[in-house]
Amino acid sequence: xxxxxxxxxxxxxxxxxxxxxxxxxxxxxxxxxxxxxxxxxxxxxxxxxxxxxxxxxxxxxxxxxxxxxxxxxxxxxxxxxxxxxxxxxxxxxxxxxxxxxxxxxxxxxxxxxxxxxxxxxxxxxxxxxxxxxxxxxxxxxxxxxxxxxxxxxxxxxxxxxxxxxxxxxxxxxxxxxxxxxxxxxxxxxxxxxxxxxxxxxxxxxxxxxxxxxxxxxxxxxxxxxxxxxxxxxxxxxxxxxxxxxxxxxxxxxxxxxxxxxxxxxxxxxxxxxxxxxxxxxxxxxxxxxxxxxxxxxxxxxxxxxxxxxxxxxxxxxxxxxxxxxxxxxxxxxxxxxxxxxxxxxxxxxxxxxxxxxxxxxxxxxxxxxxxxxxxxxxxxxxxxxxxxxxxxxxxxxxxxxxxxxxxxxxxxxxxxxxxxxxxxxxxxxxxxxxxxxxxxxxxxxxxxxxxxxxxxxxxxxxxx
Numbered sequence: 001x002x003x004x005x006x007x008x009x010x011x012x013x014x015x016x017x018x019x020x021x022x023x024x025x026x027x028x029x030x031x032x033x034x035x036x037x038x039x040x041x042x043x044x045x046x047x048x049x050x051x052x053x054x055x056x057x058x059x060x061x062x063x064x065x066x067x068x069x070x071x072x073x074x075x076x077x078x079x080x081x082x083x084x085x086x087x088x089x090x091x092x093x094x095x096x097x098x099x100x101x102x103x104x105x106x107x108x109x110x111x112x113x114x115x116x117x118x119x120x121x122x123x124x125x126x127x128x129x130x131x132x133x134x135x136x137x138x139x140x141x142x143x144x145x146x147x148x149x150x151x152x153x154x155x156x157x158x159x160x161x162x163x164x165x166x167x168x169x170x171x172x173x174x175x176x177x178x179x180x181x182x183x184x185x186x187x188x189x190x191x192x193x194x195x196x197x198x199x200x201x202x203x204x205x206x207x208x209x210x211x212x213x214x215x216x217x218x219x220x221x222x223x224x225x226x227x228x229x230x231x232x233x234x235x236x237x238x239x240x241x242x243x244x245x246x247x248x249x250x251x252x253x254x255x256x257x258x259x260x261x262x263x264x265x266x267x268x269x270x271x272x273x274x275x276x277x278x279x280x281x282x283x284x285x286x287x288x289x290x291x292x293x294x295x296x297x298x299x300x301x302x303x304x305x306x307x308x309x310x311x312x313x314x315x316x317x318x319x320x321x322x323x324x325x326x327x328x329x330x331x332x333x334x335x336x337x338x339x340x341x342x343x344x345x346x347x348x349x350x351x352x353x354x355x356x357x358x359x360x361x362x363x364x365x366x367x368x369x370x371x372x373x374x375x376x377x378x379x380x381x382x383x384x385x386x387x388x389x390x391x392x393x394x395x396x397x398x399x400x401x402x403x404x405x406x407x408x409x410x411x412x413x414x415x416x417x418x419x420x421x422x423x424x425x426x427x428x429x430x431x432x433x434x435x436x437x438x439x440x441x442x443x444x445x446x447x448x449x450x451x452x453x454x455x456x457x458x459x460x461x462x463x464x
Contacts, residue, residue, distance in 0.1 A: 004320065004323055005320060005323055005324045005327060006320050006321060006324045011321075011324070014304070015300055015304065015324075015325070015328070017164075018162065018164050018296075018299070018300035018303060018304070019293070019296040019297060019299075019300045020296070021164040021165050021167075021168035022159075022164055022168070022295060022296040022299050022300065023292060023293055023296040024168055024172065025167070025168045025171045025172060026288075026292050026295055026296065027292060028171065028172045028175040028176070029171070029175060029288075030285065030288045030289055030292065031175065031179065032175045032178055032179055035179045035182065039182060039183065039186050039187070049127070049129050049130055049133060049274070050133065050196065050197050051278050051281055051282075052125060052127070052130045052134075052270075052274055052277050052278050052281065053130045053131075053132075053133035053134040053137060053197055054133075054134070054137055054197060054200055054201075055266075055277075055281045056121060056124040056125055056130065056134050056266065056270070056277075057121065057133075057134035057135075057137035057138040057141075057201075058137075058141075059120075059124060059263050059266065060109060060112070060113045060120060060138060061109075061113075061138075061141060061144070061145065061148075062259055062262075062263070063109070063256065063259045063260060063263065064105070064106065064109045064145055064148070065148065065152075065259075066255040066256050066258065066259030066260075067102070067105055067252055067255060067256045067259075068102060068106075068148065068149065068152045068153070069152070069156075069255050070248070070251040070252035070253070070254060070255030070256060071098050071101070071102045071153070071156075071248055071251075071252050072098070072152060072153060072155070072156030072157075073156070073248075073251045073255070073302070073383065073387055074244065074247050074248020074249070074250075074251040074252060074387075074392060075094050075095065075097075075098045075153075075156060075157065075160070075244065075248060076156055076157075076159065076160035076302060076303070076306070076387075077247050077248070077251070077302075077306060077387050077388070077390060077392060077453065078090075078094045078243060078244065078247060078248075078453065078454075079091045079094050079095075079156075079157055079160035079161065079306075080160045080161075080302065080303050080305075080306025080307050080310065080388065081306045081307070081309055081310035081390065081452065081453060081454045082094070082310060082454055083160060083161045083162070083306070083307055083310065084306065084307040084308065084309065084310020084311035084312075084454075085310045085311070085454055087454070088161075088225075088226050088227060089232055089235070090240070090455075091157065091160075091161065091226050092226065092227075092228060092229065092232035092233050092235070093232065093233065093235055093236050093237065093240050094157075094240060094244065095153060095154070095157045095226075095228070095233055096232075096233030096234055096235075096236050097236050097240055097241055097244045098153050098156075098157075098244070098248075099149075099153055099233070100236065101244065102149060102153070103149065106145050106146055106149045109145050110142050110143065110145045110146065113138050113139070113141075113142040113145070114139055114142045117134075117135040117138045117139050118131070118135050120138070121134040121135050121138065123267060124263070124266060124267050124270055125270050125274070125277065126270070126271065127274045130274060133196075133197045136197065136198050136201070137197055137198065137200065137201040138201075140198060140201035140202060140205060141201045141204050141205050141208075143205060144204060144205050144208040144209075147205075147208040147209050147211065147212040148208055148212075150212045150215065150216065151170070151208070151211045151212045151215045154215050154216075154219055154228075155167035155170070155171075155215065157226065158223075158225075158226075159299060159303065160303060160306070161225055161226055162303060162307070163225055164299075166218055166223075170211055170214045170215055170218070171211065173210075173211070173214065174207045174208065174210055174211035174214070175207070177203075177206070177207045177210055178203050178204060178206075178207035181199075181202070181203035181206060181207065182199065182200055182203045184199075184203075185198075185199025185200065185202055185203050186199045186200060239455065243453065243455075247390070247392050247453060248392070250392040250393045250395075250396040251387065251392045251396065253396055253400075254392075254395060254396035254399055254400065257400050257403070257404070258399060258400075258403065261403045261404065261407070261408060264408055265280075265408075265411065265429050266280065268408075268411050268412060268415050268425065268429070269415075269422060269425065269426065271415065271416075272415060272422050272425065273422075275355075275356050275357040275360060276357075276360055276422040278357050278361075279357050279358075279360030279361040279364055279422065280360075280364060280422070280426065282348065282361045282364075283361055283364035283365050283367075283368055283426075286340060286344065286347060286348070286361075286365050286368060287365075287368045287372060289336075289340050289347070290333075290336050290337045290339075290340040290341070290368065290369065290372055291333065291336065291337075291372050291375065291376060292336055293329065293332035293333060293336055293376075294329065294333065294375070294376045294379050294380070295379070295383075297325055297328060297329035297332065297380055297384065298329070298379050298380050298383040298384035299383075299384065300325065300384070301321070301322065301325035301326075301329075301380060301384030301385055301388055302383065302384045302385075302387050302388035303388065304321055304325070304388070305318055305321055305322060305325075305384070305385060305388030305389055306388045306389075306390075308321060309388075309389065309390065309450065309451070309452050310452070310454050315447060315450050318389070318450055319447055319450070322384075322385045322389075322444070325380060325384060325385070326377065326380050326381065326385070326444075329376055329377075329380045329384075330373070330376065330377060333372065333373050333376040334373065337369055337372050337373060340369075341365075341369050344362070344365050344369075345362070348361050348362060348365070360422050360423065363421075363422075363423035364422065364423055364426050366423075367423060367426055367427045367430060371430045371433050371434070374433050374434060374437050375433045377437055377440075377441075378433055378436050378437055378440055381395075381440045381441070381444050382395035382398070382399065382440065383395070385444065385449065386443075386444075386449045389449040389450045389451060390449070390450070390451030390452065390453040391448070391449035391450075391451055394443060394449065395440075398436055398439055398440060399432075399436070402432035402433075402435050402436045403432045406431050406432050406435055407428075407429050407430070407431055407432035408429070410428035410429065410431050411425055411426075411428045411429035413428070414428040
């Protein structure tokens, strides 16, 4: 058994130095969503409209964030392995290539969000009051796409070279500002006009700008590990572009179509009723709380495995790293899921839900609890182990096939043809996670995901 897992205490110290800052940032992000819904809950009759409006208005931003996360994850596959070789010039070039390729996507999302906000929001809700508030929100935050682009790409690069502390501090600072401004702008504290839903959008825009400003200040004046420079970032070899497309495109596709799939989930739930949609949004927040360690272990696994491969570690040792991260992630998930399930009623009551909406939320969270442990295993294998190992295609194929051929059709049938309760519709939408697990475990054991994708650029230049 000891040969299956890492026993070196130094490994665990290094692993938790990566995991804990990511978990801390996730906790503050959840706190932001939690505080928004708690504050909206104080608006009495307007609370459910406000919750639904802000959530659907964030869907274009969420889709862009998924594309950005995919680009960052794909770039991190390269950066973490080059970090194992201590090749910081190539890490600069990969960062520059990521900016070059994702900036046009950012501009497209900004334009569509401003010009076609009513059409987009009407796809996600049939409540005219919700749609009106969501359109206002979306048009205010549209500029924040650009701020998120800059902050997100530099944060991803810093994490890939084991600097997780700075993105954490900047993220937590931005969220603290966001929560504070929300309180002032929703309720009109200290003489500030009460703005309700638009106030949340203004607070979000300001906090994203301040995060970008803080990140650029650090990169320009303080960062020493990668030594970012515009000259190095623009020194992009053609082979870097090819490698980026080869390894990042599947991840971008995976994240975008997964995000789009969850938007379809919301549209299916929203077609039932605004009460069902509000309950679904609350259950997602509860899921984020219960699954708080999932991305921490996934990101730490990806960084550690990528660095080990780039540094020339043996396949056996890399497999042990992977098994250890998976085991730790499962233990953490059992603990957090159990804790949240025990206090589920108290948490649901904090959102100010009433009647049918509250009943829906309680039922949905039972499904969340059952599925989340499986979802944690799937996430660590795909996002952490496969991507860190250099295999970005396998996870995409399995994720997309399960979602679009099993999950979405099942949810559509459960809602439109069988007219089932929202709890059973949501359960149908979660079937893909159950189907994926045995396939991913089988592929994980085969170790074909271990791939060294770095290049020796001195040799490349001689032969080119």
